[in-house]
Amino acid sequence: MSKNVVTSGDVARRARVSQSAVSRAFTPGASVAPETRERIHEAARDLGYRPNALARAMISGRSRLIALMTAYMDNQFYPLLLEQLSRRLQDDGYSVLLFMTDPGDQDKVVQQIMQYQVEGIVMASATMSSTLARECAQTGIPVVMFNRYVPSSPASSVTSDNIEGARCVGDFLVRGGHKRIAFIAGDEDSSTNRDREAGFYQALAQHGITVWGRVVGGYTFEGGAEAARSLFSGDEKPDAVFVANDHMAFSVMDVLRQELGLRVPEDVSVVGYDDVPQASWKGYDLTTVSQQGEAMIEATQAILTEQIESQSVVQRAVILPSPLVIRGTSRLPDKGC
Amino acid sequence: MSKNVVTSGDVARRARVSQSAVSRAFTPGASVAPETRERIHEAARDLGYRPNALARAMISGRSRLIALMTAYMDNQFYPLLLEQLSRRLQDDGYSVLLFMTDPGDQDKVVQQIMQYQVEGIVMASATMSSTLARECAQTGIPVVMFNRYVPSSPASSVTSDNIEGARCVGDFLVRGGHKRIAFIAGDEDSSTNRDREAGFYQALAQHGITVWGRVVGGYTFEGGAEAARSLFSGDEKPDAVFVANDHMAFSVMDVLRQELGLRVPEDVSVVGYDDVPQASWKGYDLTTVSQQGEAMIEATQAILTEQIESQSVVQRAVILPSPLVIRGTSRLPDKGC
DNA sequence: TTGAAAGCGCTAACAA
DNA sequence: TTGTTAGCGCTTTCAA
Numbered sequence: 176m177s178k179n180v181v182t183s184g185d186v187a188r189r190a191r192v193s194q195s196a197v198s199r200a201f202t203p204g205a206s207v208a209p210e211t212r213e214r215i216h217e218a219a220r221d222l223g224y225r226p227n228a229l230a231r232a233m234i235s236g237r238s239r240l241i242a243l244m245t246a247y248m249d250n251q252f253y254p255l256l257l258e259q260l261s262r263r264l265q266d267d268g269y270s271v272l273l274f275m276t277d278p279g280d281q282d283k284v285v286q287q288i289m290q291y292q293v294e295g296i297v298m299a300s301a302t303m304s305s306t307l308a309r310e311c312a313q314t315g316i317p318v319v320m321f322n323r324y325v326p327s328s329p330a331s332s333v334t335s336d337n338i339e340g341a342r343c344v345g346d347f348l349v350r351g352g353h354k355r356i357a358f359i360a361g362d363e364d365s366s367t368n369r370d371r372e373a374g375f376y377q378a379l380a381q382h383g384i385t386v387w388g389r390v391v392g393g394y395t396f397e398g399g400a401e402a403a404r405s406l407f408s409g410d411e412k413p414d415a416v417f418v419a420n421d422h423m424a425f426s427v428m429d430v431l432r433q434e435l436g437l438r439v440p441e442d443v444s445v446v447g448y449d450d451v452p453q454a455s456w457k458g459y460d461l462t463t464v465s466q467q468g469e470a471m472i473e474a475t476q477a478i479l480t481e482q483i484e485s486q487s488v489v490q491r492a493v494i495l496p497s498p499l500v501i502r503g504t505s506r507l508p509d510k511g512c
Numbered sequence: 513m514s515k516n517v518v519t520s521g522d523v524a525r526r527a528r529v530s531q532s533a534v535s536r537a538f539t540p541g542a543s544v545a546p547e548t549r550e551r552i553h554e555a556a557r558d559l560g561y562r563p564n565a566l567a568r569a570m571i572s573g574r575s576r577l578i579a580l581m582t583a584y585m586d587n588q589f590y591p592l593l594l595e596q597l598s599r600r601l602q603d604d605g606y607s608v609l610l611f612m613t614d615p616g617d618q619d620k621v622v623q624q625i626m627q628y629q630v631e632g633i634v635m636a637s638a639t640m641s642s643t644l645a646r647e648c649a650q651t652g653i654p655v656v657m658f659n660r661y662v663p664s665s666p667a668s669s670v671t672s673d674n675i676e677g678a679r680c681v682g683d684f685l686v687r688g689g690h691k692r693i694a695f696i697a698g699d700e701d702s703s704t705n706r707d708r709e710a711g712f713y714q715a716l717a718q719h720g721i722t723v724w725g726r727v728v729g730g731y732t733f734e735g736g737a738e739a740a741r742s743l744f745s746g747d748e749k750p751d752a753v754f755v756a757n758d759h760m761a762f763s764v765m766d767v768l769r770q771e772l773g774l775r776v777p778e779d780v781s782v783v784g785y786d787d788v789p790q791a792s793w794k795g796y797d798l799t800t801v802s803q804q805g806e807a808m809i810e811a812t813q814a815i816l817t818e819q820i821e822s823q824s825v826v827q828r829a830v831i832l833p834s835p836l837v838i839r840g841t842s843r844l845p846d847k848g849c
Numbered sequence: 850t851t852g853a854a855a856g857c858g859c860t861a862a863c864a865a
Numbered sequence: 866t867t868g869t870t871a872g873c874g875c876t877t878t879c880a881a
Contacts (some may be wrong), residue, residue, distance in 0.1 A: 193550070223647065225623060225626055225627050226627055227627065228568075228627035228628045228629070229566050229569050229570050229575065229628065229629050229703055230526060230570055232566050233564075233566050233567055233570060238566065243610070247591075247595065248591035248594060248595040250591055251588065251591075253591075254585035254588075254590075254591035254594075255586075257585060257591075257610070258584065258585040258612055261612050262612045265611065265612065270609055270611070270628065271609065271610045271611075272607055272608065272609055273580070273594070273608045273609070273610040274594055274598070274607070274608075275598050275599045275604065288560060288606070290562050290563055290564065291607065292564060292565070292566055292567035307586055310560065314517065344677045366687070374686065384565070396688065396789075417529055425793060425795070426793075428795065429635075429793060429794035429795060431796070432795075433794040452586065452733075453790065455796075456762060456763075456766060457766035457770040458762070458765065458766060458769075458793075458795035458796055459795055488627065490535070494824050498641065
């Protein structure tokens with residue numbers, strides 16, 4: 176902290192007004208005579224005065240702080256969320272407190288967060304125990320789970336329609352004439368993986384097909400590579416793989432092409448999920464399902480600001496469409512999904 | 513904020529002690545009788561008490577807040593910095609305030625930051641006017657520029673040895689037998705680009721060669737692609753390109769391979785800078801110069817904590833080695849650099 | 850429109 | 866070891 180040296184008292188003395196007048200001069204809409212305000216601002220400028228946001232937060236009960244929790248940055252989906260969400264919140268006059276968590280210490284981190292009197296919490300790739308979520312709700316702090324949900328939790332959630340998106344992939348692959356369709360799962364504890372898996376199987380079932388093979392990749396780059404190796408280790412190999420996120424799909428493609436010498440999509444089709452920027456890079460040119468980050472962020476911000484202003488926390492679950500983006504890693508059926 | 517309902521006074525009443533006893537019970541190393549402390553903690557648990565970090569910061573003059581400013585997240589180098597640095601600071605008991613800036617509003621954002629009484633500022637891919645840096649120094653707030661520096665500024669800096677790293681690339685390419693060596697520059701206003709360009713030219717000069725062509729890509733993906741297109745538009749084409757960062761190098765390779773049908777490295781060698789994770793992905797397998805993020809982050813943290821603790825801000829400039837990582841996008845000379 | 854005064858929740862002397 | 870007291874810098878009544 177190192178002393179903000181100049182306080183409103185100092186400014187008051189120099190401008191020959193009371194300390195409360197200084198406060199008003201820096202409060203939009205407060206009643207101050209124009210010339211008084213001008214004099215105060217001048218004195219403040221001379222002294223290099225900056226209002227102390229902490230003191231303001233204490234007395235007014237509004238910290239203008241939003242906490243953002245996330246677990247990893249390797250998957251490009253999250254950095255971009257971070258960037259766009261913080262830009263938006265900044266524009267609304269909020270500041271973002273960033274916390275990296277690991278599965279297991281999430282509740283502990285939330286406790287830490289709440290000490291800072293944040294006005295809202297966004298959890299990306301992280302979840303909160305429902306007892307803690309309830310506590311937040313009672314305290315009046317809105318919680319939004321981004322790209323995750325916990326059905327029984329009072330926390331709100333913003334997700335894409337993972338079931339429908341994955342259903343679309345399944346349908347697309349079957350109609351593309353694939354016979355041995357495999358699935359590489361993400362983190363089995365996540366709602367995204369559950370939904371993607373469910374939607375995918377559902378589509379296969381509608382065509383009277385069952386999945387040819389399934390391996391868990393855990394949403395990590397190395398996990399995806401391992402999964403691919405084990406999936407393609409036998410004599411008979413899949414002719415299509417749906418990978419639960421793009422991040423794994425990249426390592427899967429590397430293994431298929433470089434280690435196994437397979438051609439994509441001639442020998443095997445690959446489809447991912449998320450549509451991160453790298454998916455459109457020509458080196459991969461990955462067919463994938465787009466999570467519309469922009470819209471998801473907008474929804475997150477809307478829930479947050481609405482609940483902060485209304486002082487009432489109600490559970491909301493926003494599900495946004497998640498369209499298939501067809502690129503070069505998949506054999507095509509005659510028509511789209 | 514929404515009222516943290518329970519205060520230390522409430523806990524005091526329930527535990528039948530004074531309010532200051534409660535404060536002590538939550539201050540490591542304060543003098544409290546073990547059984548008193550236990551009684552207080554029990555009461556706190558019953559009530560769901562959490563100390564108010566804002567109030568604590570106000571009175572103690574220590575906010576335990578560190579601000580992190582950055583401009584973009586597309587270049588994977590920065591998200592990873594963010595992740596690792598926040599994890600480390602968290603472990604040290606600090607919380608991270610995140611601010612996204614654009615060139616131009618950086619000083620404004622710093623003013624906003626200082627209202628939160630942060631104890632330190634880390635600026636990644638962003639710089640601060642030297643007058644403002646001086647102001648920070650006077651206030652006793654250490655500022656570390658990460659991957660940037662401004663010679664005249666009182667702010668500290670942590671960079672890799674961009675001159676030497678780029679010199680190494682130049683040497684490597686010349687010795688690899690390349691005759692028409694081009695350079696795609698990043699953001700011309702950045703110290704990284706200046707140093708990389710200088711080191712590169714210097715190495716060429718040592719071999720009696722001048723650069724075959726030079727285009728500015730501005731460190732962006734699309735800018736890199738454009739630069740490649742213009743560089744390779746004539747009849748005679750470069751047989752090697754040094755690209756000022758990996759992020760651009762990926763788009764350059766896409767253009768070379770997909771749009772122009774060139775083979776890398778047979779027709780043209782490509783070398784990048786940063787060694788972001790994607791550089792080692794087999795789809796690119798990019799020869800590049802490694803910025804050792806881990807070490808840079810360690811240095812940043814060391815400067816920060818040392819200056820916060822000593823309450824004295826002195827300018828420090830740490831320059832870390834930046835070794836060439838040879839992968840598959842470059843024709844090889846007989847021996848290394 | 851302005852100033853005086855109270856107090857947000859806490860820490861840090863100082864006495865007891 | 867404990868309680869009392871005095872603020873940190875600010876916003877917000879309440880009178881003037």
